[in-house]
Amino acid sequence: MAAGRVLESWKEIAQHLNRNVRTCQLWERTQGLPVHRLDGSPKARVYAYAAELDRWLEEKFHEKERAGNGRHVLPSLPRRNMVLIAGMAVLAAGAIGALAWLIDRQAKVRWANDVAIPEIERLLLTPDKERAYDLAMRTEGIIPSSPHLAQVMPLVSGTLSIETDPPGAEAFLRPLGQPEAEWRSLGLTPVTVRLSLGPKHWRVERKGYATAEGSVPISAGQPDKVSIKLDEAGRAPDGMVRIPGEVCALPQFQISSSPSVWIEDFWIDRTEVTNRQYRLFVEAGGYTDPRYWKHSFELDGRPLSREEAMGMFVDSTGRPGPATWASGTFPAGQDDLPVTGVSWYEAAAYAEFAGRRLPSAYHWNLAAGMLREMDYIIPLSNFDGQAPSPVGTSGGLGPFGTTDMAGNAKEWCSNEAAGQRVNCGGAWNEAQYWYFLFDHYPAAMRAANFGFRCMKDIGPAEAAERAHAPLKVRPEPDYAGMAPCSDVVFDVYRALYGYTKTDLAPRLESRQDWSPDTVLEKVSFRDAGSDERIIAYIFLPKNFRPPYQSIVYFPGSSAMSLGSVFDYMTIKNREVELYTKRGRAFVLPVFWNTFERLKRPLPARSRQFLRDRMVRHHRELSRTLDYLETRPDFDAGKFAYQGLSWGAYAGPIHLALEKRFKAANLAGGGFYWEMHAPERGSPEWDAVNFAPRVRVPLLMQQGQYDAFYPLETNARVLFRLFGTPEADKHLVVYPTGHSVWLLNESRQDIFDFLDRYLGRPNR
Numbered sequence: 001m002a003a004g005r006v007l008e009s010w011k012e013i014a015q016h017l018n019r020n021v022r023t024c025q026l027w028e029r030t031q032g033l034p035v036h037r038l039d040g041s042p043k044a045r046v047y048a049y050a051a052e053l054d055r056w057l058e059e060k061f062h063e064k065e066r067a068g069n070g071r072h073v074l075p076s077l078p079r080r081n082m083v084l085i086a087g088m089a090v091l092a093a094g095a096i097g098a099l100a101w102l103i104d105r106q107a108k109v110r111w112a113n114d115v116a117i118p119e120i121e122r123l124l125l126t127p128d129k130e131r132a133y134d135l136a137m138r139t140e141g142i143i144p145s146s147p148h149l150a151q152v153m154p155l156v157s158g159t160l161s162i163e164t165d166p167p168g169a170e171a172f173l174r175p176l177g178q179p180e181a182e183w184r185s186l187g188l189t190p191v192t193v194r195l196s197l198g199p200k201h202w203r204v205e206r207k208g209y210a211t212a213e214g215s216v217p218i219s220a221g222q223p224d225k226v227s228i229k230l231d232e233a234g235r236a237p238d239g240m241v242r243i244p245g246e247v248c249a250l251p252q253f254q255i256s257s258s259p260s261v262w263i264e265d266f267w268i269d270r271t272e273v274t275n276r277q278y279r280l281f282v283e284a285g286g287y288t289d290p291r292y293w294k295h296s297f298e299l300d301g302r303p304l305s306r307e308e309a310m311g312m313f314v315d316s317t318g319r320p321g322p323a324t325w326a327s328g329t330f331p332a333g334q335d336d337l338p339v340t341g342v343s344w345y346e347a348a349a350y351a352e353f354a355g356r357r358l359p360s361a362y363h364w365n366l367a368a369g370m371l372r373e374m375d376y377i378i379p380l381s382n383f384d385g386q387a388p389s390p391v392g393t394s395g396g397l398g399p400f401g402t403t404d405m406a407g408n409a410k411e412w413c414s415n416e417a418a419g420q421r422v423n424c425g426g427a428w429n430e431a432q433y434w435y436f437l438f439d440h441y442p443a444a445m446r447a448a449n450f451g452f453r454c455m456k457d458i459g460p461a462e463a464a465e466r467a468h469a470p471l472k473v474r475p476e477p478d479y480a481g482m483a484p485c486s487d488v489v490f491d492v493y494r495a496l497y498g499y500t501k502t503d504l505a506p507r508l509e510s511r512q513d514w515s516p517d518t519v520l521e522k523v524s525f526r527d528a529g530s531d532e533r534i535i536a537y538i539f540l541p542k543n544f545r546p547p548y549q550s551i552v553y554f555p556g557s558s559a560m561s562l563g564s565v566f567d568y569m570t571i572k573n574r575e576v577e578l579y580t581k582r583g584r585a586f587v588l589p590v591f592w593n594t595f596e597r598l599k600r601p602l603p604a605r606s607r608q609f610l611r612d613r614m615v616r617h618h619r620e621l622s623r624t625l626d627y628l629e630t631r632p633d634f635d636a637g638k639f640a641y642q643g644l645s646w647g648a649y650a651g652p653i654h655l656a657l658e659k660r661f662k663a664a665n666l667a668g669g670g671f672y673w674e675m676h677a678p679e680r681g682s683p684e685w686d687a688v689n690f691a692p693r694v695r696v697p698l699l700m701q702q703g704q705y706d707a708f709y710p711l712e713t714n715a716r717v718l719f720r721l722f723g724t725p726e727a728d729k730h731l732v733v734y735p736t737g738h739s740v741w742l743l744n745e746s747r748q749d750i751f752d753f754l755d756r757y758l759g760r761p762n763r
Contacts, residue, residue, distance in 0.1 A: 005050040013048050112142040120152055132156045133196030157194050159223040160216060162202065164189040164230050169206035176201045176215050177380045177395040199376035201397060202226055210236050215397045217376050237456055240267040241401040248362045261362050261467045268359060268367045269453035271391035271403050272338035273350065275330040281350045287320035292349040299444050312444060313346055323446040336390040338409040338451040344421040344443035347412040347452040356454035358414040361438060362467035363455050364424045369399040378432045381406035384569035385428040406435040409451030416470040423450065430739050431558045439707045439737045476713040479671050485689045493684050497657050499528040499619045504627055517542055518580040525627045527620065534620050535590040537565055539576050544583035545762040546633035551579055551640050552587045552624060554647025559594035578747060583761025589624045591617045607682050614685040618654055625660050638662055638758045643669060644741055653685055656693035663757040665750050667701045667741045670709025670718055691721040697728040699753040701746050703736045
């Protein structure tokens, strides 16, 4: 087949030859013009190759020369007078130029419709938003009135307006998280521009004023706006940024009544307080100067004297300082790490020393951007990591220039809640969702991931006191007073989760040596109630003999925001090898709407959606066991369930229905509040009805200060409700918050439990 540009109709063929359609059809019949048909029939759609037509035409001119009589072998029009011929020649030359332009234009239009728009739609399904935008802008220059393109453009571009007080500042922009990218000038404020989707780093500069910066998401379907008051150079306190005031309310999920509070403009530290900064407080005698310690001390409800408190606030060598320090200072090279291991009292004392105060939860949420769509910060922040990072280096820039409000160190706030003190933002070793929630801990607690930052009022401090008032934590329902359903009713619920064991059609998608101790397999098999295939990642021990004991794992809710299991803490930090090194297989099914199977957008969290999701997940969990039973290298009599947080609260449902599990570990679980929300709750997945039907040996691990599933009013009630014999159910409480799985002692308790009920693996 000839190569080159394809002409797809008689009209295009005629334009290429500078003839009318009827003449070209005559040439095909009488002169052998090389025109092709799709199926060979006379009425089929025609096409031709421009290169073939050009060669044919050239040969015809050569035939004229060979004839020697000056006559053209192609049919020609009658002779006209020379003036007319000359005029026609001029017109023909212009027509040829116009025709060339039209041919080129038509080729570009075809490219835009047939190539560019489909490619844009493909790129919309990938993270490459910049390329999708660039291609869309190029296409818009060719077919600006295209209805198809008009539907695509809102999906690849958004608008941003930047306003400053005073106006006339130069605005700059670059992609967020790309410090090597060049700044693009947008002009002087106020300015409105169209941009590609995705988070951006903005900056504004005006002579005589401090530079301001922050981040903005650039969303599809709605314009984004930045309004910022510029401060005269030297007015802002060192290391602080201005946060614009507005009405703020806290998440109702955790607070029983969160009054909306008007927050005036305020300053807040750009970064968390560092070891270097905190050492100034220590070296200035801050621990011995009573001027900075303005709050009464308390431990476990008992008042403490100042001397008793100071005896607690020492480093690992007994000298005044954070719990993470030694010999009165921090380890070498950690100057710019956030100071951690400090109690709320120490954080408040430092703030007094610095002439500042701790932010309220309202101020903290406003600075962190919680009234905005801030999911884009999480992938750039230090979550699920091994250690804190130097402040300001993670890339997680807030809307007004703060850094590390997501992850790195949990940050103390001023408010009291349930007799304890609030901290926000999550830490480097916690799950991403803690950015949107808050914990509350005893004010004297000094965990290795507790840090803080400070704020400073711009207006009168009295105007902000309402925001610093105690918070009322959402009360737990009376779970202890709820009665399980009857066996007859439960049989109806059980039937809802049933399925037919159809052909699994299993496939080994990949197999690799993951480490010296572990082989990683990716497998897939058919779901029983849909056309989808379930994915599972299986981590096999190298140095033990099959058949293997198996930990079948149900993850925490981070699975609903991460695009890959390899971004998930247990896998990313290779904690799975704690199991394979001890001889057990670790199986992680990719449940519907998690990791690689994420769906967007999701339906509303209605009663039906939550119930159907639980049913689907249970079916997929059981199908995973069906698959494992087909493999001789797995011991079908030694499956153990492990659920973390989300997987732990779902545990009672799965364990009551799936009898193939011989042991279960629930870490950080409890009754989930949505089970009893009027518009969302459903008895078909209420743990009250399922827990009494659980008989499997059980290890439940809980944090003493868990704000998500409070120990006494929630988790302990669920534990008592389980139908497991008392000798085989174990509740272990740790002096921590929700994330009990971070503790080494909690891991050892899991291994001891598995050894007891499954036996030691085969060497």
